[in-house]
Amino acid sequence: MPGDLPADEFRRAMHRVADMVADYLEGVGDRPVLPPVVPGQVAAALPAAPPAGPEPIDRVLDDYRTLIEPNVTHWNHPGFLAYFAITGSGPGILGEALAAGLNVNAMLWRTGPAPTELEERVCDWLRQMMDLPPVFHGHLNDTASISSLVGLAAARHRLAGPAGLLDVRARGLSGRPEVPPLVLYAGDQAHSSIDKAAIVLGLGAENVRRVESDDAFRLSLPALREAIRRDRDLGRLPVAVVATAGSTSTTSVDPIAGVADLCREEGIWLHVDAAYAGSAAICPEYRSLMTGIERADSIVVNPHKWLFTPVDCSVLFVRDLPNLKAAFSLVPEYLRTGDSGVTNLMDLGVQLGRRFRSLKLWMVIRAFGVSGLQERIREHCALAAWLAGEIAKDPRFELAAPVPFSTVCFRARMPSTGGTAEEEDRFNETLMAAINARGPFLLSHTVLRGRFTLRVAIGNLRTTRQHIEALWRLIQESAAELEG
Amino acid sequence: MPGDLPADEFRRAMHRVADMVADYLEGVGDRPVLPPVVPGQVAAALPAAPPAGPEPIDRVLDDYRTLIEPNVTHWNHPGFLAYFAITGSGPGILGEALAAGLNVNAMLWRTGPAPTELEERVCDWLRQMMDLPPVFHGHLNDTASISSLVGLAAARHRLAGPAGLLDVRARGLSGRPEVPPLVLYAGDQAHSSIDKAAIVLGLGAENVRRVESDDAFRLSLPALREAIRRDRDLGRLPVAVVATAGSTSTTSVDPIAGVADLCREEGIWLHVDAAYAGSAAICPEYRSLMTGIERADSIVVNPHKWLFTPVDCSVLFVRDLPNLKAAFSLVPEYLRTGDSGVTNLMDLGVQLGRRFRSLKLWMVIRAFGVSGLQERIREHCALAAWLAGEIAKDPRFELAAPVPFSTVCFRARMPSTGGTAEEEDRFNETLMAAINARGPFLLSHTVLRGRFTLRVAIGNLRTTRQHIEALWRLIQESAAELEG
Numbered sequence: 001m002p003g004d005l006p007a008d009e010f011r012r013a014m015h016r017v018a019d020m021v022a023d024y025l026e027g028v029g030d031r032p033v034l035p036p037v038v039p040g041q042v043a044a045a046l047p048a049a050p051p052a053g054p055e056p057i058d059r060v061l062d063d064y065r066t067l068i069e070p071n072v073t074h075w076n077h078p079g080f081l082a083y084f085a086i087t088g089s090g091p092g093i094l095g096e097a098l099a100a101g102l103n104v105n106a107m108l109w110r111t112g113p114a115p116t117e118l119e120e121r122v123c124d125w126l127r128q129m130m131d132l133p134p135v136f137h138g139h140l141n142d143t144a145s146i147s148s149l150v151g152l153a154a155a156r157h158r159l160a161g162p163a164g165l166l167d168v169r170a171r172g173l174s175g176r177p178e179v180p181p182l183v184l185y186a187g188d189q190a191h192s193s194i195d196k197a198a199i200v201l202g203l204g205a206e207n208v209r210r211v212e213s214d215d216a217f218r219l220s221l222p223a224l225r226e227a228i229r230r231d232r233d234l235g236r237l238p239v240a241v242v243a244t245a246g247s248t249s250t251t252s253v254d255p256i257a258g259v260a261d262l263c264r265e266e267g268i269w270l271h272v273d274a275a276y277a278g279s280a281a282i283c284p285e286y287r288s289l290m291t292g293i294e295r296a297d298s299i300v301v302n303p304h305k306w307l308f309t310p311v312d313c314s315v316l317f318v319r320d321l322p323n324l325k326a327a328f329s330l331v332p333e334y335l336r337t338g339d340s341g342v343t344n345l346m347d348l349g350v351q352l353g354r355r356f357r358s359l360k361l362w363m364v365i366r367a368f369g370v371s372g373l374q375e376r377i378r379e380h381c382a383l384a385a386w387l388a389g390e391i392a393k394d395p396r397f398e399l400a401a402p403v404p405f406s407t408v409c410f411r412a413r414m415p416s417t418g419g420t421a422e423e424e425d426r427f428n429e430t431l432m433a434a435i436n437a438r439g440p441f442l443l444s445h446t447v448l449r450g451r452f453t454l455r456v457a458i459g460n461l462r463t464t465r466q467h468i469e470a471l472w473r474l475i476q477e478s479a480a481e482l483e484g
Numbered sequence: 485m486p487g488d489l490p491a492d493e494f495r496r497a498m499h500r501v502a503d504m505v506a507d508y509l510e511g512v513g514d515r516p517v518l519p520p521v522v523p524g525q526v527a528a529a530l531p532a533a534p535p536a537g538p539e540p541i542d543r544v545l546d547d548y549r550t551l552i553e554p555n556v557t558h559w560n561h562p563g564f565l566a567y568f569a570i571t572g573s574g575p576g577i578l579g580e581a582l583a584a585g586l587n588v589n590a591m592l593w594r595t596g597p598a599p600t601e602l603e604e605r606v607c608d609w610l611r612q613m614m615d616l617p618p619v620f621h622g623h624l625n626d627t628a629s630i631s632s633l634v635g636l637a638a639a640r641h642r643l644a645g646p647a648g649l650l651d652v653r654a655r656g657l658s659g660r661p662e663v664p665p666l667v668l669y670a671g672d673q674a675h676s677s678i679d680k681a682a683i684v685l686g687l688g689a690e691n692v693r694r695v696e697s698d699d700a701f702r703l704s705l706p707a708l709r710e711a712i713r714r715d716r717d718l719g720r721l722p723v724a725v726v727a728t729a730g731s732t733s734t735t736s737v738d739p740i741a742g743v744a745d746l747c748r749e750e751g752i753w754l755h756v757d758a759a760y761a762g763s764a765a766i767c768p769e770y771r772s773l774m775t776g777i778e779r780a781d782s783i784v785v786n787p788h789k790w791l792f793t794p795v796d797c798s799v800l801f802v803r804d805l806p807n808l809k810a811a812f813s814l815v816p817e818y819l820r821t822g823d824s825g826v827t828n829l830m831d832l833g834v835q836l837g838r839r840f841r842s843l844k845l846w847m848v849i850r851a852f853g854v855s856g857l858q859e860r861i862r863e864h865c866a867l868a869a870w871l872a873g874e875i876a877k878d879p880r881f882e883l884a885a886p887v888p889f890s891t892v893c894f895r896a897r898m899p900s901t902g903g904t905a906e907e908e909d910r911f912n913e914t915l916m917a918a919i920n921a922r923g924p925f926l927l928s929h930t931v932l933r934g935r936f937t938l939r940v941a942i943g944n945l946r947t948t949r950q951h952i953e954a955l956w957r958l959i960q961e962s963a964a965e966l967e968g
Contacts, residue, residue, distance in 0.1 A: 002859045004945040005574030011506035017578050018502045021585035022495035039826045042601040050609035053853040060850045071598035075587050088587025090489030094501050096584035100794045101505035103559050103572025114555035117526040125534035142626050143837040172688025173657035175665035182658050192816040200834055202686025204656025248818055310584050312839050332676040333931040334732055342523045350684055353627040355796050366544045369537040375486045447817040461488040
């Protein structure tokens with residue numbers, strides 16, 4: 001009878017993997033963050049056809065070591081400061097390994113009692129940590145793209161037209177003269193996942209109003225009010241306003257309280273995208289930057305971004321759980337159970353299948369504790385504040401945006417001989433490439449008000465003051481060399 | 485500086501986890517498949533508030549052992565025969581543990597060169613194994629719910645109305661008199677994820693035509709043709725036909741070649757949901773049951789269902805990759821890179837973030853080899869055939885559907901004194917509950933033509949002939965006892 005890998009062979013290989021992971025994490029900082037590969041190089045080293053017969057597991061692990069591990073971008077590297085830096089922390093990795101062994105699909109309470117109840121409990125822990133009221137119910141999705149899609153689908157579900165509930169779930173959007181164009185509102189700094197949600201939900205990318213932001217990259221309330229009025233005048237129907245707490249480019253926070261007032265006034269759903277900065281809300285001093293978030297209808301926060309939980313792990317909090325279920329629940333006979341009064345996670349979104357994601361989050365929160373998590377968030381913000389201070393003091397550089405959390409946006413002002421904006425942009429682009437080519441650091445960029453801008457995003461637990469000091473020296477030296 | 489778990493502590497804990505996973509898998513068959521818990525019992529044992537300070541990792545692992553592990557439903561149990569039985573195989577678990585350590589987000593080629601190229605290569609291996617033509621491009625999603633959503637969104641994107649491309653991506657579906665109601669077609673045995681996709685995409689659940697099936701639960705071609713004609717006559721616009729290869733209740737296979745002919749004739753997108761049975765297509769004798777699948781526009785197959793890969797891992801094959809990208813690609817400035825000629829996985833669907841899922845699938849295919857995977861699929865089908873033969877021979881039972889793969893649908897015909905259909909249904913329901921209450925096996929049910937039907941779904945690598953023989957004895961004894 002052909003079965004799984006023999007038990008003793010699996011145990012031995014699992015111990016080998018334990019050491020491989022531990023070795024990797026101990027040595028990851030000595031590698032270049034970006035692997036030295038060109039497109040197609042890994043593919044060329046992989047056989048074009050699958051293996052006809054079985055191969056020894058140790059040969060597969062050997063190939064992993066020589067072909068795969070050196071050719072990933074090292075997200076767990078202390079010098080990874082691009083996009084949003086993240087950490088697959090030790091406790092989280094242990095949780096993922098255990099979950100893989102169980103291989104639970106917690107689509108129903110019946111198919112995963114502990115996973116279902118742990119998920120609700122751990123999300124409630126996070127709710128308390130973020131100082132959100134008990135009315136919110138949290139559950140886990142894979143990504144913020146899905147959490148926002150689900151939140152906005154719930155908003156769409158609640159829409160009422162002239163004749164009452166539009167019942168988009170049953171009747172769809174097209175071929176219905178009574179359904180006007182549906183519109184989403186978000187700041188011009190909001191994440192692209194909002195546009196993608198509008199595309200998927202059948203609202204259309206053109207029906208996302210990207211409202212202008214102020215000097216600090218925060219959505220402008222008067223502009224939002226005006227955009228809503230204009231659409232209403234034209235007979236369009238607002239679905240939701242998306243306020244961002246920690247925008248991707250600059251980590252700016254929209255004026256959530258003002259947006260919440262306007263949403264209440266207008267009867268519009270408020271979705272808060274706190275995928276990044278929601279983690280910082282566990283510290284009171286950062287939570288106070290997000291006042292009004294407690295009045296949202298839905299909130300997304302990603303523990304896999306800045307709460308040291310391995311990807312993927314995104315929490316969606318909703319105020320109205322029955323509405324969410326009404327938007328999504330769909331129980332065919334083969335998934336019916338006799339269990340009553342339980343949460344079946346499949347009722348809460350798009351996906352039927354549900355991986356056991358709460359285990360890693362539970363282990364992270366317990367191993368670090370609330371105080372330990374706060375301490376790490378504060379340390380990352382302090383590192384960013386130090387770097388921002390150095391940049392502000394140096395006339396050859398300028399900060400490109402305020403630094404509310406752990407991400408610094410800046411530009412070199414060289415060539416110091418003075419140049420056009422285009423020349424300065426090109427200089428900064430070359431500077432970033434030069435820094436990244438050195439190996440120990442990876443930065444990414446954005447464009448702010450049309451200007452090329454470098455970003456340093458701090459979020460890995462291995463990143464220390466020494467790393468950020470070394471980076472600052474490298475930035476200064478590289479800029480001087482390029483100018484020289 | 486507060487960092488991650490200290491390196492030596494992590495290494496030691498990782499070795500402890502290696503043994504915990506190995507111990508679990510060696511002993512899983514001795515547990516009851518369903519844990520002995522009632523709703524709320526696990527939640528009650530979890531503190532209501534998060535821990536203020538850090539806890540030792542060994543205490544967390546101890547709690548895992550006593551509170552979590554015994555209270556999951558044991559999907560890796562040889563007696564798990566419910567829904568679709570799956571396996572998180574040894575090689576797959578090793579792959580997940582390694583991926584957790586890397587914590588790569590392969591949203592861009594640049595952020596995961598090896599993960600991106602391995603994903604394309606491994607999906608191409610599977611394409612070859614399934615004897616699909618090279619035109620198909622495969623990539624990984626988390627679940628079939630998402631793979632089907634993405635495939636159907638690509639179908640929606642290609643729609644043309646009277647004035648050419650409807651451009652649903654940009655303009656949405658509502659408030660547009662030129663966009664008629666959009667309709668999906670699927671057999672009455674198709675999976676609920678198709679309805680959910682219709683809801684999410686704004687088509688509406690009522691616009692899914694559930695076409696009647698024949699005596700063997702296969703979509704009826706004449707009924708499909710008639711449904712399309714009726715909708716066209718009413719000015720509605722067909723988006724796609726979904727053919728199922730391995731339906732959830734009975735694993736029936738729709739007449740894909742005939743559906744493909746009709747779709748070509750009508751110019752309609754063909755999506756094949758082979759989430760379960762697509763894995764069997766790696767054996768020529770089962771592939772031949774799916775003739776026509778090679779003419780589909782999109783195909784979903786789930787290695788996490790019957791290819792021994794831990795959840796989550798779903799492949800979406802599409803014929804027209806540029807159309808898929810046109811439906812979804814959306815590149816904000818902060819995700820722009822200079823890399824050209826590369827695949828950026830974020831362009832291929834809803835989610836921006838992409839976990840390194842190809843690693844486990846690569847390790848499974850290599851460790852078992854194509855012949856090893858075929859052997860295991862054939863063994864599961866042989867076990868199902870044996871059980872079906874026993875049931876067919878026993879006048880107290882009846883097969884409720886043909887058994888093309890590894891899933892057996894049956895009913896007890898007792899009480900033998902003769903009873904109404906309702907009484908017999910209630911008897912079978914009680915029988916299932918009695919079997920499941922015993923511990924060593926978990927069955928699930930469906931309803932076929934209004935009749936309660938038991939299912940035995942074989943898909944775990946630990947399930948042997950001895951288990952299925954013991955199950956058959958238990959079914960017979962339980963039925964006799966209940967009747968007695």
